[in-house]
Amino acid sequence: MTAVKIVKVLGTSTESWEDAAHEAVAQASETIEDIHGVEIEDxxxxxxxGQITEYKTTVEVAFPVHHQQ
Structure with a gap:
């Protein structure tokens, strides 16, 4: 059985919410190994x-917990 850890990451972009989500995953992958999935939370x-100047996406990043031997 595999345990999975989930962390929240906030991505930002001046272009779109989708770009903000991509940025969140890209930044998280720099310090988190083996990301298996994400869920857009917010x-x-x-x-x-009257204009959107910054898009923000809260992303839950899921990855397996690796046990040290």
Missing amino acids: WTATVED
Whole structure:
């Protein structure tokens, strides 16, 4: 049986929510090995003068717990 750990990562982008999600996964993969899946938890944005200036996506990143031997 494999245990899975889940962490939340906030990605940001000036382009889109999808780009923010990609950024979150890319950044997480720099320090987390063997990412198996993600779940988009929340989409938010910063608005200035009636325009979206920054897209934010909260992503839950899932990866297996590796036991040290």
